[in-house]
Structure formats: C-alpha cells, structure tokens
Amino acid sequence: MAATAPLPRAPVSSPATRTVLWPARSNLRAAAVPPAGTLGLRRRQPFPAVSVTPASAQSTPPALAVDPEVEALLDSVKWDAKGLAVAIAQNVDTGAILMQGFANREALAATISTRKATFYSRSRSSLWTKGETSMNFINVHDIFLDCDRDSIIYLGTPDGPTCHTGAETCYYSSVYDALQGSKSSQERQVATTLYSLEDTISKRKEEIVTEGSGKPSWTKKLLLDNQLLCSKIREEAGELIQTLLENEDRSRTASEMGDLLYHAMVLLSVKDVKMEEVLEVLRKRFSQSGVEEKASRKKS
Amino acid sequence: MAATAPLPRAPVSSPATRTVLWPARSNLRAAAVPPAGTLGLRRRQPFPAVSVTPASAQSTPPALAVDPEVEALLDSVKWDAKGLAVAIAQNVDTGAILMQGFANREALAATISTRKATFYSRSRSSLWTKGETSMNFINVHDIFLDCDRDSIIYLGTPDGPTCHTGAETCYYSSVYDALQGSKSSQERQVATTLYSLEDTISKRKEEIVTEGSGKPSWTKKLLLDNQLLCSKIREEAGELIQTLLENEDRSRTASEMGDLLYHAMVLLSVKDVKMEEVLEVLRKRFSQSGVEEKASRKKS
Numbered sequence: 008m009a010a011t012a013p014l015p016r017a018p019v020s021s022p023a024t025r026t027v028l029w030p031a032r033s034n035l036r037a038a039a040v041p042p043a044g045t046l047g048l049r050r051r052q053p054f055p056a057v058s059v060t061p062a063s064a065q066s067t068p069p070a071l072a073v074d075p076e077v078e079a080l081l082d083s084v085k086w087d088a089k090g091l092a093v094a095i096a097q098n099v100d101t102g103a104i105l106m107q108g109f110a111n112r113e114a115l116a117a118t119i120s121t122r123k124a125t126f127y128s129r130s131r132s133s134l135w136t137k138g139e140t141s142m143n144f145i146n147v148h149d150i151f152l153d154c155d156r157d158s159i160i161y162l163g164t165p166d167g168p169t170c171h172t173g174a175e176t177c178y179y180s181s182v183y184d185a186l187q188g189s190k191s192s193q194e195r196q197v198a199t200t201l202y203s204l205e206d207t208i209s210k211r212k213e214e215i216v217t218e219g220s221g222k223p224s225w226t227k228k229l230l231l232d233n234q235l236l237c238s239k240i241r242e243e244a245g246e247l248i249q250t251l252l253e254n255e256d257r258s259r260t261a262s263e264m265g266d267l268l269y270h271a272m273v274l275l276s277v278k279d280v281k282m283e284e285v286l287e288v289l290r291k292r293f294s295q296s297g298v299e300e301k302a303s304r305k306k307s
Numbered sequence: 308m309a310a311t312a313p314l315p316r317a318p319v320s321s322p323a324t325r326t327v328l329w330p331a332r333s334n335l336r337a338a339a340v341p342p343a344g345t346l347g348l349r350r351r352q353p354f355p356a357v358s359v360t361p362a363s364a365q366s367t368p369p370a371l372a373v374d375p376e377v378e379a380l381l382d383s384v385k386w387d388a389k390g391l392a393v394a395i396a397q398n399v400d401t402g403a404i405l406m407q408g409f410a411n412r413e414a415l416a417a418t419i420s421t422r423k424a425t426f427y428s429r430s431r432s433s434l435w436t437k438g439e440t441s442m443n444f445i446n447v448h449d450i451f452l453d454c455d456r457d458s459i460i461y462l463g464t465p466d467g468p469t470c471h472t473g474a475e476t477c478y479y480s481s482v483y484d485a486l487q488g489s490k491s492s493q494e495r496q497v498a499t500t501l502y503s504l505e506d507t508i509s510k511r512k513e514e515i516v517t518e519g520s521g522k523p524s525w526t527k528k529l530l531l532d533n534q535l536l537c538s539k540i541r542e543e544a545g546e547l548i549q550t551l552l553e554n555e556d557r558s559r560t561a562s563e564m565g566d567l568l569y570h571a572m573v574l575l576s577v578k579d580v581k582m583e584e585v586l587e588v589l590r591k592r593f594s595q596s597g598v599e600e601k602a603s604r605k606k607s
Binding site: 100250264 | 376398407454458483497501503504548551565588
C-alpha cells in the first residue's frame with residue numbers, strides 16, 4: 008500500500024474484531040486467562056495449563072465454576088445422551104477443517120474461557136486441550152453453534168500442524184483416490200479451491216526442479232520468467248479495472264478477478280509466500296484500528 | 308485474461324479434476340448415476356431419487372450392493388457402536404462448513420456413488436440425501452476421511468442455502484455474540500477471514516445507502532469513487548510486482564498482496580460479484596483442459 012494511502016478503518020464484524028471487543032467475563036477458577044484479544048494472534052506461546060479435574064462426560068455438578076451467562080449458554084446446547092456434542096476445529100484464515108472431536112460442557116466452558124480448543128476424550132474419559140502435549144494449540148477466535156445447537160465450530164489459528172501424524176490437518180485420505188488405487192492416497196490434504204490452486208502452482212514449481220522444462224505449462228513459464236509474470240499481473244489488473252470502467256457484465260468481472268488472483272498467486276509462489284500469510288495480514292489489519300495498524304507497520 | 312494469453316494447463320490435483328478423472332466404479336443398483344464429473348458443476352438440477360430401503364444404522368447386510376473396492380473402503384471406516392461416523396459438509400469453493408450430520412455405511416456408499424451428500428438421520432432412522440425435499444443438494448466433488456477414519460468430509464458445492472432455516476450454513480450463532488448479549492447473535496454467519504472481509508465491505512456499501520456519507524471510512528470512499536478505486540488497484544498491483552523485481556522481503560509481498568486483494572474485493576462489491584463466483588471460475592478453469600476451457604469461453 009502506498010505510504011500516502013489512507014488506511015481502512017477497523018470494521019466491526021470480523022471474528023478477530025469480536026475477539027478484541029469481547030470482555031473476559033468467564034471466571035474459570037483454575038485457568039490463568041490471558042487478556043482477551045491477544046491470544047488469537049500469538050503463535051507458539053507457552054500455555055498456562057488448565058488444571059481441570061478429570062470428569063466423566065456426564066459428570067454433575069460441573070468441575071468448574073462459570074458465570075451465570077456462560078452457564079445459561081452451556082444449558083442451551085443440546086448435549087447428547089452421553090453429554091457430548093460434535094466439535095469441529097476450523098482454521099479462521101484458510102477455512103481448512105483441522106480436526107473433529109467431541110466437547111462436553113466442561114470442554115466448551117474451558118474453550119470459551121481460555122480460547123484454546125478443548126475437547127472431551129472419549130477414550131481417556133477426560134478433557135484435553137489440543138496442543139497440551141505437542142504445544143500445537145488451536146487459538147480460538149470465535150465459536151459457533153449450529154441451528155440444532157448440537158454441533159460446534161471452534162474457529163481459530165493453529166500454532167502448528169494439527170494432526171498427531173504431523174500433517175497440517177487430520178484429513179488427508181481421499182476416498183476417491185483410494186478407490187482409484189492412487190499410491191498417494193495417504194498424502195493429499197483436503198483442500199478447497201484456492202488451496203488446490205496453490206498446491207498446483209507449488210507442484211509446477213517442484214517439477215521445474217525435478218524434471219527441468221519437461222511438460223510445458225503456462226504456470227511453469229510464469230514461474231521461470233519474472234518479467235512475463237509481472238507484465239501479466241499488470242495486464243490482468245488492467246482488465247479487471249476495465250470491467251468496472253466500461254461497465255462490462257458481472258461474469259467478466261469474476262473471470263478477470265480469477266485471472267488476476269491466479270497470476271498474483273504465481274508471484275506469491277516465486278516469493279515463497281502462502282495465501283494463509285496474506286489472509287493473516289488482512290485479519291490483523293482489519294481487527295485493529297487504523298492508528299494501531301499504522302504504528303505496527305512503522306515498527307516492522 | 309488477454310485473448311492472446313496462453314491458458315494454464317489443466318492441473319491434476321484439484322478436487323474438481325479428480326471428479327473428472329474418476330471413473331464411476333460403484334454400481335448402486337437403485338441409483339441412476341449421472342456421468343461422473345458433470346454433477347458437481349450443475350446447479351439446481353433435478354435429482355434421480357435413490358430408492359434405498361430404510362434401514363437402521365446397524366443393519367446388515369447392507370441394503371445396497373456395492374463393488375468389492377467400495378466394500379473394502381467402507382470396511383476401513385471406524386464406525387461407532389451405532390454404526391455411525393461424523394460427516395461434515397464443506398463448500399469446496401469458500402471452505403464454509405455447511406452442516407454436520409452422521410453417515411452410516413449405506414449413507415457413505417450412496418454419497419460415493421451418487422455424489423450427493425447423504426446422511427443417516429438418527430431421529431428418523433433412515434438415510435436422507437440433503438436436498439431431497441428442498442432441492443438444495445450438496446454436489447460432492449471429493450470425500451476425505453480423517454487419520455482415525457471415523458470422521459468424514461463431504462467437499463462439495465451447494466445448490467442453495469443448506470440450513471432448513473434458509474440460512475447459507477447451519478452455523479450462525481456465535482457463542483461470544485450471545486455472551487455479549489448481542490441482538491444480532493442469531494444472524495451472523497460463521498465466516499473465515501476472506502469472507503469476513505467481504506462481509507465488512509458489503510456492510511460499508513449498505514451503510515452508504517442507509518446512512519449517507521456518515522462515519523468516514525476508506526472502504527466507503529473507494530466504493531463511491533471508481534476512478535480512485537481503479538487507480539488504487541493499479542498502484543497496489545505495481546507495489547506487489549515491485550516486491551518481486553526489487554527482491555523485497557517476504558512479509559512485504561504478503562502485505563502488498565493483502566492490499567491488492569482488499570482493493571480488488573471492493574471492486575467486486577461495486578460489481579455485485581462474490582468471491583465464491585471467482586473461485587468457481589478458477590475451479591472450472593483448472594478442472595478441464597485448456598482446449599475445453601478455451602472452447603467454453605468462446606461460447607460465453
């Protein structure tokens with residue numbers, strides 16, 4: 008952004024903004040609760056352990072004292088016969104589903120308060136905070152319940168790979184790959200469109216190293232020619248702009264934006280920058296006031 | 308993209324590509340299986356009903372005859388004591404978690420074969436294909452199992468709103484909103500960073516209508532001034548390019564890409580185009596050969 012450009016004002020609706028605004032009301036006695044609004048943005052930070060008495064999923068009374076508003080919210084969840092609800096951890100920046108476990112009342116209370124994704128382990132019959140052993144915590148920015156109030160999303164940023172295997176997420180086995188007898192069926196991470204495209208660009212980059220020029224591809228050509236890549240990005244930006252200035256139809260705008268995004272992602276690949284990092288920048292920028300953001304830029 | 312620009316070659320790793328490559332092996336007798344690779348891209352298409360005999364989750368033998376490879380895959384899933392596994396439907400383009408249900412053996416077999424997200428309803432003790440009543444099917448592009456093989460992701464495109472309430476996804480109740488006593492706590496869809504930003508831009512656009520100039524904001528200024536917006540997009544594209552040509556550091560590239568993405572998204576908002584549409588364009592472009600893609604462009 009140009010030094011003279013005014014900064015976008017802090018919006019009020021992003022999850023990260025909610026994090027900033029939300030006053031820590033819960034008072035889980037055992038947890039040393041870090042200040043609200045800071046946890047989500049820190050990475051690989053030591054976590055003050057929550058010393059929760061292991062309890063069965065259905066245990067009453069709850070092992071933790073929580074405030075009445077949190078109690079009321081916990082009461083509103085439709086826990087199943089075993090006192091559990093499905094809890095899904097999702098990466099707030101990429102949208103990747105990181106893992107799925109179950110939460111009981113105490114696990115959700117702990118997550119609300121500590122903002123570290125916490126589950127109920129059915130095999131060990133105890134609470135567990137994801138990362139308590141690996142230090143790869145999932146820092147929770149927001150929590151959502153579904154329409155039936157029996158399914159929970161923990162929306163957060165992972166400190167590192169979520170899966171115990173070291174994989175980024177626990178979902179890396181494609182059913183269709185397996186049925187096709189693909190040898191790489193154990194290795195392909197679940198990926199939505201943007202990240203499939205990022206993976207593809209990344210593979211072309213690897214192929215340049217492993218196979219030389221090999222099979223021709225437009226992506227490889229761009230990866231090998233900075234001048235061409237830059238002129239294409241300029242051209243695509245110009246064509247996107249043109250759809251506005253010349254009042255071209257919506258589908259043209261979507262198409263030109265797709266072109267611009269793809270070419271800009273090739274540049275990211277050349278620079279070894281992940282879309283996740285770009286989205287982190289945007290999240291942080293839109294979760295603080297322009298003043299704070301300007302200040303933090305000057306420092307960096 | 309310029310008319311003269313070479314087209315990116317079809318990659319082999321995107322979910323949509325897998326859809327194209329995967330030969331329909333399953334032979335669910337009752338289902339009229341549409342050709343593989345076409346379903347995922349069609350919208351609001353009538354669905355040939357799968358006439359599955361209602362069966363309890365644990366029923367054996369399965370009501371459907373599937374081929375040995377599918378049988379082996381179904382055997383590899385760790386079904387719980389009730390014969391179920393958690394099944395999460397996720398939007399392949401946006402990454403939004405649409406809904407969560409449970410699948411039994413038959414539900415997963417039906418989903419593999421028909422490519423319509425199918426679940427086991429615990430309340431009705433029967434299979435149900437999402438959309439069989441509302442016609443808002445979820446067209447499945449890929450299916451993933453987690454490391455424990457007891458949790459499933461159906462990655463697909465929804466034909467319309469997924470929730471029975473008419474909401475886009477079933478997750479629109481933020482726990483922190485509720486604890487803050489926010490009146491809008493029933494109305495905020497779960498959103499990852501890119502879509503939070505899109506929502507924010509969209510809110511600024513609404514504010515211009517409802518409040519006039521009101522509280523000043525950079526986004527509003529851009530929304531109201533096409534020339535300014537276009538010159539900013541050009542400028543940000545130039546600054547992104549500069550990070551490559553002048554070998555600036557990675558963090559600078561991430562920051563400039565964030566700026567470009569934000570400004571381009573304001574243009575999308577002016578043109579009433581959603582990021583989801585842009586990603587759909589990219590998915591389709593990268594799931595077919597350059598030749599097919601070129602042909603389809605000429606038609607449109």
